Amino acid sequence: MLQAHFALAGSVIICLSLMLGGLLLSTDYAVVSVAQLVFGIAAGAVMRGRSSRVAADDAADSASSRKSKRKPRELTSDELSAQMAREAAAEDAADVAVRIRGKQVAAPPADEEAEEEWDEAAEYALDEAEEDEDAEVPVSSLAAKAAEEKSASDSGISKIRDVIVNGLKKTVRDDEPESSPPPRVRDKKRGEKPTxxxxxxxxxxxxxxxxxxxxxxxxxxxxxxxxxGDDVCFEEQTIEVRRKAKILEKTFADFGFKVKVVEIETGPVIAQYEVELEAGLRLSRITGLADDLAIALRVPSVRIVAPIPGKNTVGIEVPNETRQVxxxxxxxxxxxxxxxxxxxxxxxxxxxxxxxxxxxxxxxxxxxxxxxxxxxxxxxxxxxxxxxxxxxxxxxxxxxxxxxxxxxxxxxxxxxxxxxxxxxxxxxxxxxxxxxxxxxxxxxxxxxxxxxxxxxxxxxxxxxxxxxxxxxxxxxxxxxxxxxxxxxxxxxxxxxxxxxxxxxxxxxxxxxxxxxxxxxxxxxxxxxxxxxxxxxxxxxxxxxxxxxxxxxxxxxxxxxxxxxxxx
Missing domain, CATH: 3.40.50.300 (P-loop containing nucleotide triphosphate hydrolases)
Incomplete structure (x- = not known):
């Protein structure tokens, strides 16, 4: 008895489930369509309201500008950039040269009165291009010759002959032999040992x-x-070398060295200053000051000859300010x-x-x-x-x-x-x-x-x-x-x-x-x-x-x- 009751309840539940699923499947598309329609009506109403408000604002602005004679409304940055883009696009469209099927096409007219004439010219150009397309294309002489040879070979005009190869008879074309260019004679290389x-x-x-x-x-x-030879101004050179000698002595004194310039030999390009070192002073300490001496004398570089051959002094060669030829x-x-x-x-x-x-x-x-x-x-x-x-x-x-x-x-x-x-x-x-x-x-x-x-x-x-x-x-x-x-x-x-x-x-x-x-x-x-x-x-x-x-x-x-x- 209990088993019969459960079977009846289960069958009822299954039937209800199937009915509910079928109802949902049948009404799903209708529900979606209704929702789209409702949203479309609402969006249209919103757009119409916005456009009416914008038109009203524009009418109010124009009326107020006519009454008060004020300056026109300044454009925002977005509106100004959009307007400049439209003008640039219009200018580019007017400047761009258009070619249709290899022929130059004139740019469209700026005024509306000449649009009809331009349309007629464009149609005439298209018709002429179609006629040229239907015409025969000229063929070069080499291409024509190749085509003739190919057609001749296809039609069987070329001569044939029989050749026996390894005891077998074969049929081949009897064409004229091709002419080979004469051999090139190589020139003697450059640098080759003479005979x-x-x-x-x-x-x-x-x-x-x-x-x-x-x-x-x-x-x-x-x-x-x-x-x-050029004349030499000895007075100016004397003044220059004496001034540099004092700078050398002062520079050595700043570094703690007691050095004295004992002789100056002036040449056309450089001057050599012979300096006498104090007792106990190493030559390596003097040669290490070459860059510092050049900075003090305001010259690119100096050369230290340590020592001068045949003497117990050190030579410092400094470029002259004015070089002689x-x-x-x-x-x-x-x-x-x-x-x-x-x-x-x-x-x-x-x-x-x-x-x-x-x-x-x-x-x-x-x-x-x-x-x-x-x-x-x-x-x-x-x-x-x-x-x-x-x-x-x-x-x-x-x-x-x-x-x-x-x-x-x-x-x-x-x-x-x-x-x-x-x-x-x-x-x-x-x-x-x-x-x-x-x-x-x-x-x-x-x-x-x-x-x-x-x-x-x-x-x-x-x-x-x-x-x-x-x-x-x-x-x-x-x-x-x-x-x-x-x-x-x-x-x-x-x-x-x-x-x-x-x-x-x-x-x-x-x-x-x-x-x-x-x-x-x-x-x-x-x-x-x-x-x-x-x-x-x-x-x-x-x-x-x-x-x-x-x-x-x-x-x-x-x-x-x-x-x-x-x-």
Whole structure:
């Protein structure tokens, strides 16, 4: 009985649940639609009320402005930015150029009266573009030729032939053979070693030029051709150096050192102040004040020479406020007595004390000049060449010049001292150095036969004594032997280009000449603006003891040239 009651109650509950679920499912969509409708009506009413209020406010503002004649209402920042954006957009739309199908379309008119005309023009442009699209597109000649060949091949017009391959018959097209271009001949690379014939031609030209120009009646240039030196105001320089001497003594006193300036030597660029130190004062304490002295003297830097060679004083080199230009003429005039005892005099300038610096190239015996662009390297090279031309005749000194730049030494192309025109091709430059090596060996053999050790001793022998020592038998042999051997100076403006073009051969020639050519009167003057290890190798540097270093790019370059910093 109880079980029947529970079954009846359960069935009733299930039926009610199903009815409620069906009712909810059927009324869900209707409820949502009604809610959307209600919210839409409410939102419309709110918007209409807001617009009516805004219109009323605008009408009130306009009426009040007409009555009171006040200024128009100022726009807020948001309204002002919106208005500016609309104006900018309108201007951009008017300026933008429109192209339709590759044709320029005019901008729409600003006034409303011309809108109809603009619409008609736009429709006409569109119709014309459609007509152009329907027209045939021109085809280039190459494309037409390719199309014809393709159509011909597709239609079977090309000829065919039968070929037997490995016993099988195959049908292939019988086309005309294509023409292949002729083989290209590769040019000789730059820097390639010249052939033996080229070297023989170079040797013959050098000998012919030497014989033809040696007999020229050359007169030394007059010193009047050179520019005179500038006048020096000694009073102003005296006042300047005395003032700086007092500053030096005061600066040392501020650091607790009792130092006295005993002598001042003034040169064209710097002045050297000799200072005497008190007893017990270490040199290291003085050299450590270089930067402080430069600040006190208001100069970029000072150089302390501790001690001065041959003296018990310390030198302080300070740049002059006004630099003087050192002319070649004044150096020539001041060192005229020294030139008489020199074989190849070269004038380098003036030292710290203002005394002329004149050296004999034959005693150096070779010279290396290094410095970056714009530091005076080329000026120094020209001064050395001019020194030789002003003091020595062609039968005394002959020259060979190598100029990779083609413009630096071109002004010396017509000199009688030259054994060969200025060399600008690096292949010929290697041949020139090879010829110099052969000339060196030839001269050594001649000196050995004459029984002398140096070219100067050979030149001092007379014709008769020379023939006796050489035991010459025929007149032809006597004419072939020179009774006077001139010095030969080889000038190379840019050594880096030589090493890059033919490094191994050039390095070997330079090393052999630097080691042995001094006694036979062949000397090298090498200049470079790239004093690196690959250009100035260890063997080359060890055989070039005389070096001139201008300002270089780094401390490493200074060590390569001078074995120390400072350049």
């Amino acid at each position: 033996d014939s080229a070297r023989e031609e170079m040797l013959a030209s050098l000998n012919e030029l030497n014989e033809s120009e040696a007999a020229l009646d050359y007169e030394l240039p007059s010193i009047e051709l050179l520019t005179e 050192v002319r070649l003429r004044e150096v020539l005039e001041e060192s005229s007595k020294q030139v008489k005892n020199m074989r190849i005099p070269i004038f380098l300038g003036k030292d710290v004390s203002g005394n002329p610096m004149t050296v004999d190239l034959s005693t150096l015996p070779h010279l290396l000049i290094a410095g970056r662009t714009g530091t005076g390297k080329s000026v120094c090279l020209n001064a050395i060449i001019s020194s030789i031309l002003m003091t020595r005749r062609p039968e005394e000194v002959r020259m060979l010049m190598i100029d990779p730049k083609m413009v630096e030494l071109s002004c010396y192309g017509r000199l009688p001292h030259l054994m060969h025109p200025v060399v600008t091709d690096m292949r010929k430059a290697e041949a020139i150095l090879a010829w110099a090596v052969d000339k060196m060996e030839e001269r050594y053999a001649l000196l050995a036969r004459a029984g002398v050790r140096h070219i100067s001793s050979y030149n001092q022998l007379g014709k008769e004594e020379l023939m006796e020592r050489l035991e010459v038998e025929s007149d032809e042999e006597a004419e072939a032997i020179p009774d006077h051997l001139p010095f030969i100076v080889i000038v190379a403006d840019e050594m880096a280009d030589l090493m890059m073009t033919a490094g191994k051969e050039v390095e070997q020639h330079i090393i052999r000449l630097a080691q042995k050519s001094r006694a036979v009167g062949i000397h090298l003057i090498l200049a470079t603006q790239k004093p690196t290890v690959d250009v100035i190798t260890g063997l080359i540097k060890s055989n070039l003891p005389a070096r001139i270093a201008f300002q270089v790019a780094s401390r490493t370059d200074s060590r390569v040239v001078l074995d120390e910093m400072g350049a």
